[in-house]
């Protein structure tokens with residue numbers, strides 16, 4: 001019997017109205033590429049910080065009802081140009097604009113793809129408004145995981161992970177325990193294995209790491225991503241953040257999570273069960289795969305990504321990460337174990353340190369040193385109110401700024 005080509009397997013899907021927070025970034029653009037293949041998805045709103053040129057192109061092509069620019073000058077500029085072009089898209093500004101389009105009653109799905117802590121308010125608001133939230137903005141969950149999961153439990157929201165590793169784990173878990181907030185320890189799961197490429201500096205001489213440039217750090221061997229996550233991948237802080245993310249999403253503990261370096265980025269993560277079975281998710285390293293999976297969930301649809309040809313792949317390798325080379329991974333795991341405001345402090349210090357590295361103010365190996373010093377100076381607390389989280393975040397940023405200025 002002939003099977004139809006996988007690309008043509010499509011079921012009828014009900015139409016869906018989407019807000020993309022961070023549409024001008026790497027994940028935002030990939031989301032629009034997937035949406036462009038499927039007319040059942042309507043773009044309700046697009047948001048950015050200040051990239052007017054990219055937002056203008058997106059508005060002209062996708063004609064959203066709203067476009068939000070956080071920067072007020074950028075919003076004015078966009079509004080003028082769009083009006084001049086006869087566009088009906090309404091332009092909003094600031095954080096209020098983000099909150100309005102993340103919670104609007106006409107929206108059912110929110111792609112959370114703002115980078116960093118700035119994504120927390122609209123992403124949390126989307127959860128509280130019971131949207132289907134596709135979570136790329138891991139920093140939002142890391143800085144306020146407990147609040148986030150409490151809001152999720154109290155709402156009718158669905159939270160689907162976009163990070164390729166967590167999306168892979170989601171696909172490998174038993175269906176009844178996939179949705180965020182469930183406790184996988186009761187489902188026969190022995191451990192979760194998160195894979196990591198090891199980034200561009202996996203094999204370079206340790207003594208050269210301090211002098212690597214931002215351009216070298218952003219040149220990821222397998223993935224094309226925004227600058228902040230590219231540096232996080234180079235330090236492996238990204239994997240530390242992902243251990244914390246996995247604990248919140250899948251109701252597990254750091255000891256149940258193993259990190260393995262897998263340079264080929266083909267196995268996106270695995271779940272090992274008590275009987276010795278290991279279920280892995282494989283695919284090309286292309287974010288359109290987890291994005292289209294989450295958009296279509298619980299169905300499947302064409303993502304536009306190329307199909308995997310295992311016969312033409314190099315050998316798949318797996319290594320234990322070297323925590324001397326990657327101290328940020330250790331810091332991430334320790335913050336996951338500590339809990340409370342420790343992940344909030346880690347995330348804030350990391351954002352400031354990465355920004356300072358990208359602007360040439362500190363060296364690459366200063367990143368973990370600054371984060372560890374910030375952690376040492378702040379006492380962790382229970383992270384159960386937004387006020388406590390804001391305070392820990394601001395305190396950590398202030399100390400990190402002071403330390404980077406002195407470095």
Ligand SMILES: NC(=O)c1ccc[n+]([C@@H]2O[C@H](COP(=O)([O-])OP(=O)(O)OC[C@H]3O[C@@H](n4cnc5c(N)ncnc54)[C@H](OP(=O)(O)O)[C@@H]3O)[C@@H](O)[C@H]2O)c1
Pocket residue numbers: 021022023024025026027028047048049050051052070112113114115116118119136137138139162163164223224225226227228229287
């Ligand atoms: N890229 C990936 O492959 C990948 C994979 C897994 C997870 N993620 C996660 O997805 C998130 C987005 O990553 P990315 O690589 O797409 O980042 P990116 O390319 O840097 O894009 C960031 C987006 O956020 C917007 N933004 C930046 N600062 C903002 C602020 N203060 N307020 C509101 N919006 C702001 C940017 O707008 P402007 O363009 O106007 O600056 C842009 O639209 C991150 O949390 C990252 O960890 C990314």
